Amino acid sequence: MGGEGERLSALLNVHSYYSLGAGTASPTTLVERAAAQGYRYLALTDDLNVTGMVELFRAAEEHGIRALIGATVPVTVGTEAYPFVLIATSRAGYATVCELITAAVARAERAALLPELLAHNHDVILLSGPRDGVVARLLAQRRVTELQDLLGRVGAAFPDRFYLQLFHDRYRWDSRRARAIRSLAQHLGLPVVSAPEVRYAAPDDYRLYDALTCARLGITVQQPHASRPQNDCQALLSPADVLDRLPFPDAALNAAWVAERACFELVLADQTGRRFITPPKSRLPRGEAPEDWLEERCRKALAELYAGAALARAQERFETELAAIKAFGMADFFLVTAEITDYCQRRGIMAAGRGSAAASIVCYLLGITKTEPLGRDLLFERFMHTGMRAMPDIDVDIASDRRQEVLDWVEERFGADTHAMVCNKITYHLPLAIQDLGRALGMPPELRHRLTKALGRDFRWLRPRWAAKAAVAFLEALGDAPVAHALLTLLGSMEPRHARHLAPHSGGVVLGRYPLSHYSPTERSSGGSKLLQLDKDDAEDLGLVKLDLLGLRMLAALGWAREEVMRLDGVWLDLGNLPDDPRVWDLMAEGSTLGLFQVESPSQQHTSRAMRSRNLRDLAHQVALIRPGPIQSGTVHPYLRRRQGLEAVTYWHPSLEPILAKSYGVILFQEDVLRIAVHFAGMDWEEADRFRKKISGWGAFEDIEPHREEFIARAIRHSGATREQADTVFEALKGFQGFGFAESHAWAFAIHAYASGWLRVNYPAEYLAAIFSEAPGMWSQSTKRQEARTWGVPILPLDINASAASHFRCERVRVDGKPVKAVRPPLATIKGIAEATAVAVLHERLQRGPYANADDAYRRLALTREQFEALVRAGAFDSLQERRDALFRVGALANTHVSGGFELFTAAPATPPLAPLGVEGQFTWDHESMSFSPLEIHALDFMRSQLRELGCVPLAGLRRRPHRTTVRTAGLVVSRQKPPTAKGFAFYVLEDGPVRAQLIIPPDLWDSNRELVRDAPVLVADAVVEATGYQVTLKATTLAGLRSPIAVRGYHFG
Amino acid sequence: MRLLMTQARVELSDDETPVSVEWDAPAGLPSPAPRGAPARGAPARRAPRRPLPPRRVVNVLDRWRHAGHWWEPREVRRHYYLLELDDGAQLELFREGDGWWVARVSD
Structure with missing residues (x-):
């Protein structure tokens, strides 16, 4: 470490935006800047938080510097809380930090007690804190004796691991303060360390930091506050700049010394590079090993569920899966999941596994999933293969109305120490950023609301960084007010994924073998859920097992309908094994699918008519078809035309026929991508799975273009394809970028979709009561009430x-x-x-x-x-x-x-x-x-004379209009969609009584009527009739709005 | 201690530290308006500012930075110095843009 005293090599007190309102940069940005400045170590010490840890370690590895992990924890001394900085020196020390944070956040004042700090000293280095720390503040108050006593106690609890922190933010008297702290340290025999507090990456970010501080404190920028920054000097500065402020070689040397001691590898990996996986212990009878019990239970179910040739095939598949499960040491994981679904079954709670797990025969045999995988040719390797580096997913859908009951049981069964929800990092989009920063800038609530509303569906999903794209909305709401410029500047300086707060994940439950404090602090969300400070990916990287226990409203609806049928008719329905009813398929073929699971959207209603599904396989395909992946890859129309016999089925290469024959030669499922990668391009399953992940995902797609040449070369070599053929296949795969369904998942959903259709046909009143009660799906109560007229069910x-x-x-x-x-x-x-x-x-x-x-x-x-x-x-x-x-x-x-x-x-x-x-x-x-009326009346019934005067044709009258006719019509707007994949087109649904029509609004008409289409409850449209029959589709040419006695909130997307 | 907020002329060393400061004496206290002017509401008269001789800096006691009002059209960014002058007085000086200002003096 020669020469370390001449320049600072370690930053020991750095905050990212995971300090939640008290930092502006991502861990990655901080690491990049630290590496560029020549630092060798960076300690992330966010306020009561370790959420940025995994990102920090990933970024540090990439940029060649060492990551240290710690946290800033306020500690109550007397009546005041002072921040102390803790840095872990080992995995055990990290657990110590997590435990102390857990204790602190459990209190309303979010601070630990001094005895707790003194007790949590294992493998932790402690710094005395920055400007608002106990040393600076008690010195300023001249409470030196009290301070000396306190430092003596803390020093005794952290022998050789307690440092007085020197900082210098170019505030008044900071030089004198640093010298005073150093003198005090010398007097007490304690070491000092240079540790400037970093709150943002670059000096210009201080404005955003100031605004966020004001937002956090609930004040405006016009109000002074001691916690607000006085200048721009808490940026990540160069070592030379820090040394200029703190010219103490011993303190700089100690920073390097602390950093060396605090280095440890957090993300554990075995020799093959796989993550350690630590599933919880399952409950085993007779003291058996988990693998033995899993095998015994599955073999028993095999004999009950299969016979003859099917049994032989099932046994073969079972042996393959069992080998993979044993290789991963995952028997406990499967048994624990089965314990949960067993519990649901015993309590009459509707629950079913979904996702890729539905392809596993082990899941089927354990009763976790209801989908028989062999008869449906579901690909196990999508779920699990021996080359996997990540955890397999088992997602279990649970009736939403009883999910909390299951979560409570899980906490009771596995213990509070080893059970928690993973968190979602809630990041800023424009509306939220406008609320927080606008409040800080002193914008009154009405103005903020007006601006948020003006964003409409065009700009609502923008990240703040790209706020300039929404300039038209800013102009509409704020005009040329000076605050608009300040706000836009602040928004533009935010990082794309700036975290605002943590919230419980919709279903991700982590079950640990060891106490979860070994991995992360835990805290209670406002809803009472016990929450980790890790999201699902971070938890997985640390070897934790996550189970998705998702609340599904449709399962709750099916459960309630079943109860109503039982109450009124005394019949108990087995919703997983309903008889095939042609009337269900006839109903879907009409497109009359409002209220049915997964097939009720306007586009699915159209697809239903084109598909004319006659069995569960068709339905699984239909469910998977209207997704971003198939839509963007242009799969939908070829699939439907080929299915209807309007177009010949062709394959890009003969070797693809076995893979794509079931989907008429187009790519429909994630499994298709995997199979093409393996059987056409000759990848192994591990490579194929990585390739699939590059293609799939929400929003954050990786560019797969660099893989084109390698893919083509491998396809030529493996399948004898021509370069053109291989290139065409790669193009098709590239087009599939975006969210697509796993086939196993589509099957699992198709079963629920059929059950919903069967109930709709056979028990419409009970089913209607159920979807009114549980509100699954996209339609408002008001639209369902109108639909009840079609179903013939009185309200x-x-x-x-x-x-x-x-x-x-x-x-x-x-x-x-x-x-x-x-x-x-x-x-x-x-x-x-x-x-x-x-x-x-x-x-x-x-x-x-x-x-x-x-x-x-x-x-x-x-x-x-x-x-x-x-x-x-x-x-x-x-x-x-x-x-x-x-x-x-x-x-x-x-x-x-x-x-x-x-x-x-x-x-x-x-x-x-x-x-x-x-x-x-x-x-x-x-x-x-x-939000609805039991009366058999529609809002437009009160406007009939007005509509007649305007020459509007009622929607019901459009069903008989010839194609391409121009009409004037009107309807209550009950759904507004402007999907990002639709090239600027918007899709609205107009309603008039029980009749609905889809209104397509072209981009130019949208742009010239932004406020109208955003605000009008009733739209009058001159439109061209594009499709008629049960589903009327109109393409608007002009638009006008009308007032209505009511407005329907309806479904919004995009 | 007196608050001044008057412009200053500063000579800098090679490392950009003030070595001498010159500023105008503040305007004098208001005095009665000249005879013959209206008795009520008459503007008071002030003595004009006058330049003081340059003063040598013997010690830089502290330096700090101040930034703020970034939400307004003219953002404030100042470099402050607390200087000990050759006559024992302490001078608080700041630089903003290209200009130098004496904020206060203790003598």
């Missing part, structure tokens, strides 16, 4: 004496003398009525009989005035009295009575004669209260 009014608490329920009623099943909305569907309130109303009704009127309910129920008014406005008393009368009574009673008790002063005044509310009023109040 009954909300009724305080008949409605259930939280679920839509079926009732047998007579319509025109005929018995039918109808659906009645529950009380909790009203905005402002929580489930607990609805249950209280129901309990009172069940205990003491029906309510006589609003007065009776007011006396019996201890609710707030707002809750009573919400009930009344939603029509809960319509069967007892007129809605306006009831509302008056509630208002009058609120002034004279305590609800659920006796009158305070005098009797409530009598109700004056009030005009009835009327149908339009009821409809509007219903929508305001419940």
Whole structure:
């Protein structure tokens, strides 16, 4: 280390944007800049956080510097909290840091206690903290004796590992302060270390740091605060610059010494480069080894599920899979997953494995998945192969309404120490960045909201860095106000993936063999979930096993429909083994798929008509077809034309026929990519899997162009293809970039899709009640209510004496003398009525009989005035009295009575004669209260004369219009989509009663009507009829907007 | 200590450190308006600023930087110096752009 004292070689107190509002740079940027400045070590010490650790180690490896990991932890001393900087010197030290952070974040004040700091000293180097640390602050307050005593205690707990931190941010008296700290250290016999606190990469980033600090503190830039930066000197500066500020060779030498001691390899790898995988221990009977128990259980299921030739094939496949599982040491992982699905089955919770795991016969035999893989020719190697470096995925869909019950059991079963959710790093997009930075700049909430709204679907998904692309929206909302320039400058300086906060992943549960503090701190999210500070990829890199336990609303809906069928008809349905019903396929062939799983979108409705699926294989293909990968690769139209016999099926090379015959010669699934890579280009499974990953993924595609020549050469060599053939295949694979389904996943979803169709055909009322209750899919309650008219299911009014608490329920009623099943909305569907309130109303009704009127309910129920008014406005008393009368009574009673008790002063005044509310009023109040109306009326029914005057043809009338006719029509906008893959085209759905039409808006029309298409609840369009029949498609040529009694929030994408 | 905020002329050493400072004396205290002017609301009169002789810097006691108001059209970026002068006075001086300003003096 000769010469280290002459220049600083280590940065020991660096913050990234994972300090969450107190840093602006990514770990990668910091490493790049540190390497460019000539540093040899960089310690990431984010505030109470290690989220950037894996990225830090990856970047450091790439740029040839050593990464150190630690954290800045506030510690309460007396009544104040002071930050200390901890740097781990080993894996055990890293666990120590994680444990201390866990203890700190468990408190409301997010600070550790001094005894905790003193106890967490194993393999950790401690620095006394920067400007707001205990040394600088107590010295400033001249509390020297107290400080000396404290430093003595800390030094004793961290022998030879406690350093007084020298910093210099070119603030007033920083030189004097550094000299004073050094003198104090010499007096106490403690070492000093040069450790300037770095909060951003380059000096110009101080503006963003200042704005984020203001946002974090809840102040504006006009307000002074001690925590705000006073200059731009906390950037990552050169060693010479630091030495100029802190000219103490001993302190610089100590920085190198600390860094040398703190170097250790965090991401463990065995000799073959594979990650260590540490699955949790499964529960084993009779003390068996996990591999033996797995084999025993699977062989038993083999004998039960297979026979004859199928059994031989299944046994062969099982042996292959078992060998791979044993090679990975993953038997425990499969058994643990089976424990969870077993639990779901025992408790009647709908659950099924999905994703690539559905290709595994072991998963099928263990009951994790419901898809038999051999008969469907599903590729096991997509799930797992012996060359794999990453963990195989097992995703389990669980009925969303009971997922928490499963998570609670998992925590209980595996222990709180070894169970947590992985986190999602929530990164800034424009709306969120505008809210935070705009608030810091003093923009009032209304202005921020106006700007956010002005972004519309064109710019909402932009990263802040590219905010300049949304200049038109800034101009619309802010004009030429000076704040617009400041805001745009700040946004443009943000890194693309700037992290704002951590949130629980939608389903990723980590189960560890050892306490999770060995890997990451844990904390409770606002929803109560126990959360790691690692996302799923980071957790995997550290050898943790992640299970995706995903809440799926459609499973909850299927479960509720099954319960309703059981309640009304006494039939228990086995939804995994429903009989084949031609009426289901007929329904799909009509395109009447609204409400069905995965095939209900407008594009899927069109595809349904073209596909005319007749079996589960067709349905699996249909589910997979409308995805970004197949859409972008131009697969959809060739597939459909070839299936309809309109185009000959061809293959780019004869060797591809066995792979692509089932999909008419086009690439449809991820497995197709894998098989082509192996069988056409001669890759092994490991290479093929890496190749597939380069192609797949959301948004962050790698450029596969550099692999073109190698692919072509290998294909020529392996398959005897010509250069042109190989090049064409590569082009097709390149076109498949983007998210595509695994075939096994498509099969798993096809089973749910068929179940939803079967229930729709056989038990429409029960199924409607279920999709109203659980709200799966894309359509609003309002559109589903209109669709109920097509299904022939009456919707009954909300009724305080008949409605259930939280679920839509079926009732047998007579319509025109005929018995039918109808659906009645529950009380909790009203905005402002929580489930607990609805249950209280129901309990009172069940205990003491029906309510006589609003007065009776007011006396019996201890609710707030707002809750009573919400009930009344939603029509809960319509069967007892007129809605306006009831509302008056509630208002009058609120002034004279305590609800659920006796009158305070005098009797409530009598109700004056009030005009009835009327149908339009009821409809509007219903929508305001419940987002739909049980009335069999549509918003456009109140606008008929206006629409007639405008010459609008009702949507229902368009079904008989010839192709390419120009019409003027109108509809309530119920869906707005502008997918990034659609080259600027937008796809809206207009609704008029139970009839809907898709409206295609070309890019030029969109650009000239940005505000209209964003804001208008009802659109009037001059349009060309592109397709007719059940599905009407229109291509707009001009647009106008109309006001409507209601607006539907509807589905938004893009 | 007096707050001045008056422009200064500074001679720098090779390492860009001030070695001598010259600035204008501040304007004098307001004095009554001349006879004959309206009694109420009359503008006060100030003595004009006058240049003081250059002062030699014997010690740079501290230096620091200040930046702010980046959200406004004119961002502030200043290099401050706390100087000990040859007569024992302490002078707080800053450079902003090409200009030098005396912020305050303690004598």
